Amino acid sequence: MSGPQAVPAVQAVQAVPAVRVRGLVHVYPEGTRALDGVDLEIAGGAVVAIIGQNGSGKSTLARHLNGLLRPTEGSVEILGEDAAHLRVAALAARVGLVFQDPDRQIFARKVRPEVAFGPSNLGLRGAALDRAVTEALEAVGLGDQGGVNPYDLGYSRRKLLAIASVLAMRTPIVVLDEPTTGQDLRGVARVRAIIESFAREGRTVIAISHDMRFVAETFRRVVVMRAGRVVLDGTPAEVFSEPAWPVLASTYLEPPLAARVGARTGLGATPTEAALVEAVAARDG
Amino acid sequence: MEAPIGLLETDDATLVARLVPPTPSPYHRLNPTTKAVIATVASLGAFVIGGYVGPLAIIGVVLACAAVAGVLRRLVRVSALFTLPIAISVILVSVFTRAGTTVLFTIGPFDATLEGVDFAAQTLVRLFAISTAISLFGMTTDPRAFVLDLERRGLSPRFAFVAAATVEAVPAMVARAGTIQAAQRSRGLDTEGGLLARARGFLPLIVPVVLSSLTEVEERSLALEVRAFGRPGKRDLLWCPGDRGWERAVRWGLALLLLVAIVGRVAGIVGATV
Numbered sequence: 375m376s377g378p379q380a381v382p383a384v385q386a387v388q389a390v391p392a393v394r395v396r397g398l399v400h401v402y403p404e405g406t407r408a409l410d411g412v413d414l415e416i417a418g419g420a421v422v423a424i425i426g427q428n429g430s431g432k433s434t435l436a437r438h439l440n441g442l443l444r445p446t447e448g449s450v451e452i453l454g455e456d457a458a459h460l461r462v463a464a465l466a467a468r469v470g471l472v473f474q475d476p477d478r479q480i481f482a483r484k485v486r487p488e489v490a491f492g493p494s495n496l497g498l499r500g501a502a503l504d505r506a507v508t509e510a511l512e513a514v515g516l517g518d519q520g521g522v523n524p525y526d527l528g529y530s531r532r533k534l535l536a537i538a539s540v541l542a543m544r545t546p547i548v549v550l551d552e553p554t555t556g557q558d559l560r561g562v563a564r565v566r567a568i569i570e571s572f573a574r575e576g577r578t579v580i581a582i583s584h585d586m587r588f589v590a591e592t593f594r595r596v597v598v599m600r601a602g603r604v605v606l607d608g609t610p611a612e613v614f615s616e617p618a619w620p621v622l623a624s625t626y627l628e629p630p631l632a633a634r635v636g637a638r639t640g641l642g643a644t645p646t647e648a649a650l651v652e653a654v655a656a657r658d659g
Numbered sequence: 660m661e662a663p664i665g666l667l668e669t670d671d672a673t674l675v676a677r678l679v680p681p682t683p684s685p686y687h688r689l690n691p692t693t694k695a696v697i698a699t700v701a702s703l704g705a706f707v708i709g710g711y712v713g714p715l716a717i718i719g720v721v722l723a724c725a726a727v728a729g730v731l732r733r734l735v736r737v738s739a740l741f742t743l744p745i746a747i748s749v750i751l752v753s754v755f756t757r758a759g760t761t762v763l764f765t766i767g768p769f770d771a772t773l774e775g776v777d778f779a780a781q782t783l784v785r786l787f788a789i790s791t792a793i794s795l796f797g798m799t800t801d802p803r804a805f806v807l808d809l810e811r812r813g814l815s816p817r818f819a820f821v822a823a824a825t826v827e828a829v830p831a832m833v834a835r836a837g838t839i840q841a842a843q844r845s846r847g848l849d850t851e852g853g854l855l856a857r858a859r860g861f862l863p864l865i866v867p868v869v870l871s872s873l874t875e876v877e878e879r880s881l882a883l884e885v886r887a888f889g890r891p892g893k894r895d896l897l898w899c900p901g902d903r904g905w906e907r908a909v910r911w912g913l914a915l916l917l918l919v920a921i922v923g924r925v926a927g928i929v930g931a932t933v
Contacts, residue, residue, distance in 0.1 A: 442841045466847035477874065478835070479842035481866035491863065495847030525870070539846060 390454035392418040392547050392578035393439060397448035400434050400602075408434040410602035411448070416595075418453075418546070421569060421579045423589040426599035427626040432582045433474075435599070436549050439580070440469040453546065467496050470545035474552040476529070476536035485511065485527075485535060486520040492543040510542035513571060515564055530561045537568060548572055550581040554588050566592045586630040590614060590645035600625040610645040678898040680801035686728035690902045691805035692812070693910055697724070698796035700913040705788035707920050708929055710781060714788040721791045730798045737798075738790040746783050753779035802826035807899040816894060820883070832872060839867045 393416040400409040409431045416422055424432045437443040438450050441462040450457040452468050470492070473479060482488035489507045498506055511517045514534040519527065524535055533556055540548060553565045562585070569592055572579045583589050589596055589610065596613040598606035598621065606613050606621050613622075614633040622629060629645070636644025641653040682688040689697075701721055705714040725734040757779075759772025803823050810819040840850060843863045849856045883889075923929035 437841065440845055442844060461849070461851050462844045463847055463849040463851065466845055469845075471842075471845040473838070473842045473845070475838075477871050478838050478867055479846070479863075480870075481843075481863045491843075491848075492846035495849070543846065 390418065391415050391451070392420065392453060393580070394451040394454075395435070395438070395448070396451075398435070398438060398445055398450060399447035400431075400438065400443060401446045408602055409438075412599075412602070412604055414597065414604060414607075416578060416580065418578055419573065419576045420595060421573045421593050422581070422595045422597060423593035424580060424582050424597045424599060425584070425586070425589060425625075425627060430599040430625060431602040432599055433551060434602075436471060436551055436580070436582060439465075439547070439549055440471050441465040442471075463495070466492070466543070466545070468545055469547045469549060470540035470543045471549045472537050472540045472551060472553065474555060476532040479536060479539070480524045480532060483523055484520070485516060485522050485524055488524055488535060489539045489542050492539050496543055506542045506544060510538040513541055513568055514538040529556050530558065533557065534561070534564065537565070541568070545577070547578045547580070550579070552583060553581055554583060554585045562588055569593075584627075586614070586628065587632075587646075590630045590633065591647075598622065598625060598627070611643040611649070614645040615643040675897050678803075680804050684728045684799075686724055687799045689799075690900050690906050691800045691808045692902070693906045694796050694800050695805065696910045696913055698792045700917045701792035702789040704917055704920055705785045705792070707917070707924050709785065709924075711784060713920075713929070714781075714784040717788045718784070718791055721788070721795055725791070725795050725798075728795070728799045730795070734791060734794050734798060737794050738787060741790045741794065742783065742786050745786055749782050749786070750779045753782065804900045807896055808902075811896060811899045816888075820888070824879075828872075832868065835871060836864065836868050839871075840864055842867075 393414065395412050395414040398409050398412040398414075399407070401407050408429075412431070412435060414435075424435065426432050434443060438445065438457070439452065441457050441460060444458065452460070452465060457465060480488055482491065486507055489510055490503055493503055493506045507520075508517070511520060514537055516527075516531065516534060516538060519531070524532055527535060533553070537550070537553065550565075550569075553569075554562045557565060566588065569579050569581065581589075581593070593610060596606070596608065596610050597604055598613060600621075605625065606618055612618065614629040616637040619629060619637075628634075632647045632650040633643065633645045636642060636650050636653060641650065641657060644650040644653050686694075701717050705717045708714065708717075722731060722734070725731045754771045754775040755766070755769040757772060757775035759770075759774030761773035762770045763773055763776065764771050803826075806814075806819045806823040806826070809822075810816060814822075843860065844850055848860045848863055850860050920929060
């Protein structure tokens with residue numbers, strides 16, 4: 375890295391779409407067509423889940439957002455700028471990508487240096503770096519673990535550490551790949567709280583998940599992918615409503631239990647337990 | 660012993676069928692040991708016979724096999740890449756330091772002799788023959804199928820597992836390193852910059868590779884033990900590559916041919932004088 379890179383201010387980027395993907399095609403060298411003409415626009419500050427069966431192209435799409443993969447065809451714009459013209463190190467200041475497996479990134483012997491790695495690569499130094507690290511660790515509930523060896527933490531806490539290490543980079547766009555894998559209920563609640571705090575700060579959050587309950591309860595928009603294409607795009611109530619079930623089934627996805635109960639009992643679209651309870655209460659007067 | 664897939668329930672047969680590596684050509688379908696024997700005989704044959712005719716004939720046969728396997732272009736490219744570094748040093752050393760009577764040209768204190776060029780050319784032909792033979796084996800043989808075949812022939816299961824794990828560890832580690840590099844680049848690690856930037860990125864890349872490899876080894880060994888890997892006695896294989904009578908004959912024929920070449924070379928009947 376040649377020098378400190380400016381991190382775009384979160385508030386300043388609301389005017390343009392955070393992500394604009396046009397006709398994106400990605401063919402891997404061995405010939406797999408992982409993305410087959412994806413068109414997607416995500417507004418600044420949006421909280422979006424991408425769901426789909428394994429191999430539907432979700433992770434490939436995520437890797438295009440920070441330049442780890444380059445389009446075979448089509449284009450990816452990040453905050454109004456064509457990603458093709460930016461190096462990964464530069465895109466890292468705009469898009470923070472949390473990988474699924476934390477053990478694929480942890481290298482430091484203490485938690486704090488691990489979290490400091492990303493922001494220091496972006497040019498943060500001294501007190502500002504310290505503050506970013508402290509805030510990120512506190513946000514994921516690891517505030518008192520700064521001096522601990524990351525491998526002394528359990529898997530779910532290492533996962534939170536990986537999220538903290540990207541959180542500290544203060545990128546306007548955050549992409550989370552399977553953030554709830556390996557998390558118990560408390561961990562899932564923690565991840566949901568983190569995403570909600572991102573949203574309050576005006577950051578754009580894009581998460582890949584197979585946890586339909588988590589998706590329904592956390593995200594305002596759900597994008598469903600199948601065979602490298604977007605096949606559904608709407609609110610959780612729309613995507614998990616009964617008419618959309620055949621499409622979900624074609625991607626080997628099942629709507630959350632609350633949505634199924636709501637549909638089976640004639641209560642309409644109830645993607646979350648809260649919506650289901652509300653619908654029952656409304657029906658019973 | 661082609662797998663008894665036909666005797667299994669449909670689900671089990673589907674599961675076992677996944678163990679069977681793809682065999683897109685008749686050459687791929689040869690028994691792995693047959694291909695190993697071809698590679699060994701071709702490599703040793705080129706070395707033993709020497710000269711031009713023998714190694715060139717071997718190269719011709721190997722390239723013909725590669726054409727049948729559909730890997731001709733890749734084979735030539737890979738073999739050339741393997742041969743190139745050695746070729747450069749062989750040419751430099753042989754051409755300028757080998758004693759000879761016919762001096763072609765002189766650079767400083769060094770004479771390039773015709774004998775040196777001849778020696779370098781013969782060495783390169785041999786090296787290319789060996790490289791193509793081994794590369795063809797690697798490109799057309801699934802390592803696990805080869806190890807299973809050896810296990811069927813009496814290799815200890817423990818040794819077979821170690822061999823298979825070793826062979827498979829390299830691509831697995833390369834894939835893991837790729838993911839780790841992607842994760843670190845996502846955190847702003849500059850791997851596209853200059854030498855200094857790349858050097859700074861060494862530790863964040865190597866530590867997760869090593870640690871995750873160690874973890875995987877531990878998990879894998881535990882997973883093996885809980886599935887009674889250490890149980891003594893003979894075990895059945897779910898699948899192993901088939902073998903045919905004519906392939907056995909080919910293997911013995913090739914071994915005999917190599918023996919003849921060695922005897923002929925020792926007796927001075929075949930081979931070059933280099």
